[in-house]
Amino acid sequence: MEVLEAPPSRRAGAAAPAPARRKRRPVAPVVGILIAAVLAELIPRSGLIAGDALPPLSSVLAELARDAGHAELWEAIGRTVRTWLIGLVLAVAAGVVVGFVIGLVPWLRAATASTVEFLRPIPSVALIPAVILIFGTGFQSGVTLIVYAGFWQVLVQVLYGVQDIDPVARETARSYRFSAWAVLRHVVWPTALPFVFTGIRLAASVALVLAITAELVIGTPGLGQLISVAQSSGATTEMFALVLVAGVLGVLVNVLFRLGERLTLRWHPSIRRAGGAR
């Protein structure tokens, strides 16, 4: 066996196919976005669905360009993102910690299962009045709703992830007398990580949805409140422009997490398979 410790020149040569691959990378997403954009332009124009209630993409974009000139939009985005981020971090932290604790202690899991299943399907929106009463109409209410909704997403994923540990890997750790912490950190965590990532990605969009919904319903300043105003004034194009912003935020969030995933899950079959299989 020979490890080709490539000298610099060689490494440059070896790297040659890589940029080609990297260059190819954005093609698929761009094609996907283009197709979607064309549809978003043509379907409303055709008037097949929904008459003129669905503005074509071009006018939505024009509206958005106009809005982008005002600080109002950027402030709103900033506020929404703040609520979203705080809520998401709290939800993920709570979900991961509780998930591991419950997932690793069988009797705790048995004891909490019924309660979890009871609380999970309760919609955050139904809790809005109670939340306003306790947390007020500020962004804290939005954060609370996000934590409530996002927590379950992460929790369930973590529970399934913890269950997915390879028995041989677990026995290996046990035979070498790994401490509980080491088992968690070196065996459970890496196994559950792909599940956790899916949980975070689910929670991230749920959190964004709730940040906006909370602003929409409660009236906390932010994107949602702008949408609410646009909606109740009948400014459909404006409303879709704002919805577009929300969607783009969602896409950016996903790009971020995909990147994180690629960095932390390099060993995972889904990431490593790139290596030359037919």
Next chain:
Amino acid sequence: MTDMVEVRNLKKVYESQGRRIEAIRDITFTVARGEFACIVGPSGAGKTTLLKCLAGLLKPTAGEVVLEGSPVTGPPLGMAVVFQEYGRSLFPWKTVRQNIDLPLRQKGLPREKRDRLVSEALTAVDLGDAGRAYPWQLSGGMQQRVAIARAVAYEPHVLLMDEPFAAVDAQTRADLEDLVRTLWRDLGITTLFVTHDIDESVYLGERVIVLSASPTHVLDDVRIDLPTERNQVTTRATPDFAELRARVHRGIQDAKAGRPATGAVA
């Protein structure tokens, strides 16, 4: 005899995670239709890599594999593979019988024939009563035998086996060796057999291909001119056997040491 398998200037480089490994530098050889060829070589030589390229599972970096005249671009029809990682090649959600049956269903065989083939294969590997167990309820050696049974029941034209007897005990191993040779002889299956065991390679093959250490090339190609009828006790005791054994052994020693072959090239 026509050429069944042709490997031409095969080269395989793994590139992943910043590690670039030249597993196979340049391998050329051909295997005739109905031939039984054993492949030996040091650990990490690229035997598994070679087999996967032959099976159309890995794309060579350069060179090509030709099977019955047409270049291999994907897994060809009528080929069975026994993987080195036998445990992971069985589907844990299927029972032993179902695991063996699945490829047969793919072939479109009728129900009764499949049932018969599965039962015969299970009996051949001495697992007659484990058919309804799941693979993870079996011992390592039993799992490996299931993987062998699956390949055997498939009745392939080409059989690729990657250290198929590594996890079974000596006695079972001897039985399985004879099973594989019988199958090969009766059905005329072109067989490529990777092993670490020099005695095994000599006992089984009509030919032993010795690979060098990585980056790999063919170091020696030994024709095993023992009689077709072989016997675990008598064949292994012949002077011819001992000589061939020594020859292959030398080849491997050379391979480990990185020397060119010192044994006479066939």
Next chain:
Amino acid sequence: MTDMVEVRNLKKVYESQGRRIEAIRDITFTVARGEFACIVGPSGAGKTTLLKCLAGLLKPTAGEVVLEGSPVTGPPLGMAVVFQEYGRSLFPWKTVRQNIDLPLRQKGLPREKRDRLVSEALTAVDLGDAGRAYPWQLSGGMQQRVAIARAVAYEPHVLLMDEPFAAVDAQTRADLEDLVRTLWRDLGITTLFVTHDIDESVYLGERVIVLSASPTHVLDDVRIDLPTERNQVTTRATPDFAELRARVHRGIQDAKAGRPATGAVA
């Protein structure tokens, strides 16, 4: 010599998915401190099961395992295990070095010492330059050697190995055999070694325990009174070796056939 390991009337029945398998019926034996015992037996005999019970990873259905006077209820301190399913016992998210290093960190060894132990172990298994690779970038034999290196670097009091050389080539195997014996001799590690290879069991052990086919009991317990200093070429050529080899072989034949042992019981 005091008893290190005592197995008393061990019985293990697997019950899962409606299948009830009596893997071990009744095993009793003891291993003295610093002894090297090999365990042989047909595939599916329950060797892996026995080892897992010894390691405190499986709870016996009846009977008990006593280690240094206290009953085993969980993995005991200072024990290292090389699993038969070597591939799955390596963590795919850690590099080879990290895989070996992790148990050492658990022991609380200082950084430099760990680095040294890891490097030495890697060199001993001839993987000096694969430290930064991930396990799935290695060949089967290389993975198995990583698992061995991990156990070796751990410097255990008790070493349990389950067919640790199944996937490595003959030459490497010989080297590793000598490595394990050297370690055992130099560090006084109590070693239990499961293998299929009769020659190997005789060459390595001070004692070979022959298990019957499942449901398992001890069929034969052969003391190997070869000199402590052994040599791959000369030791294997001695008449004593041949005789012991034959004795163990008979034991296994009997085991397969389900006969009581015909060799004289030690």
Next chain:
Amino acid sequence: MKIVNRVLLALGLPVLLVALWWVTSANSTNYYFPPLSKILDWFGKLWLSARFGDDVVPSLVRLLVGFALSAVIGVALGVALGLTDALRRGAEPVLEFLRAIPPTVLVPVIALVAGIGDGSKILVIVSGCVWPVLLNTVEGVRAADEVMVDTARSFGLTRAARLRHLVLPAASPQIAAGLRQGLSIGLILMVIGEMFAATNGLGFSIVQFQRTFAIPQMWSGIILLGLIGFVLSALFTLIEKRALGWYLGLREAQKRNR
């Protein structure tokens, strides 16, 4: 004995929490947090009557249809995306975009497209329920063991057979995770969907109670929602245990023997 233990474990925490709620809310004068006794009173009056058939049953039917559709779409699309890298990378931004749009905004748009009947309510459920199924399926499919994939390919398993015998079973534990998530999200979206353009349904009732300040009634509806979620999840677990028997057996063989 074992069963008694399990029942005790399952009931212990809920009983404790309900007791806690009962005690702390007993003298509540806060309009929005009425005493539990009052809520339960309303629970009996409202839901153990004809209203169950009028409001809860239609909701459940919508939920189940929506869930089934999501499962089919999520798994089908997930498998397609998981198996074809280019397709996945192409579709991902668009899907992420759709995912980030709040259903509260989406609902009216869906109503435009699908009318204001049950169709649009089911579509609302699908619009949220499908994501966890989809994402989990994609990840599950992508994580299939390489040796198994090689095995299937080498034995000439057709694409369809690989799907049925390898890809789906291999991904099934993760798909189950997605379905479980989807079930509760579906329940949530059932409520949200019924907030608009509905004339009956559990969600409709809860929102009506909320708007007309019938707070104890609203809480009783929320409790019912939780109970339904619990029952559905218990059913789900039952089915999961059968479908994933091999997996649970594989994972638990070790645990149980220790």
Next chain:
Amino acid sequence: GGGGSSAAGLDPTPQTPVTVQAGFIPVIDVAALYLGDKQGFFTSRGIKLNVNTAQGGAALVPPVVSGQYQFAFSNIVSVLSARAQGLPLKVIASGSNSTAVAGKDVSMIRVPENSTIKSPADLAGKKVSVNTLNNLLQMLGDVAVSAAGGDPASVKFVELPFPDAVTALGNGNVDAMVTAEPFDTIASKGTRVIASPYLDMAKTSLTTSVYFTSEQQLQQNPKLFTALKAAIDESLTYANAHPDQVRAQLPSFMKIDPAVVGQVTLPTYAPGISKDSVDAFVKAAKRYNMVTADVSYDDLVWSGAAS
């Protein structure tokens, strides 16, 4: 950050101003207060008005009850229904009134131009959109159908947000729509009016929306609310006298098409809430099951007395 506004016993003066948190819905009715604030009617009384917006009235009740908002805007039926459920809300001032002009009111019932529906009585078995079920607009629908001699129970009311209702009316998803400005103007193209329901309730102008607070806040801060009520009333009077300024105010808090701004029917703004008006609503609300209990005028409306 209301500058300690929820503390008891506040006495706002121009020298020691008090920040008051208001909860509004972005509709035409509240334009009067925006305008009044611009005119300085609030600051002159030591009140710094801070407006928060929400999507619907139901979301504004909890913050008023908890004291986060000092007052909020709502249509009168919502407040009635809260009061009937025992929520301690009090109306402190009028919000807006109907115009009492047939065919030119703030809420009307519209059908497509080519519809066969001629009168509300024809709505039996038809789908009629309202923005919120079991609330003001549905009640108006009921009133109109009854007044035309039809049976309100036979009408299928469906809940649709206004913009979507306009579309649904256009493509036939609903047969009729109960409108409210500015959506009456927006929906006017291709449709015609079949009823002006407020006129079916009473021949005079009715108080349709109000500003409310909680009893607790009133007790704690009577002086503040006296000042607040005075400021609101002055705003209403001013707005009624300056409709052009009201229209000019609209784009500051709504995303409204400039073409629509010139055309919308403005409500009548007037301080004071007549007992007849309240009684008419209570009667109708009870009759059509919008509320379950009687609410008396004195229970509902604050006397305005500081003591």
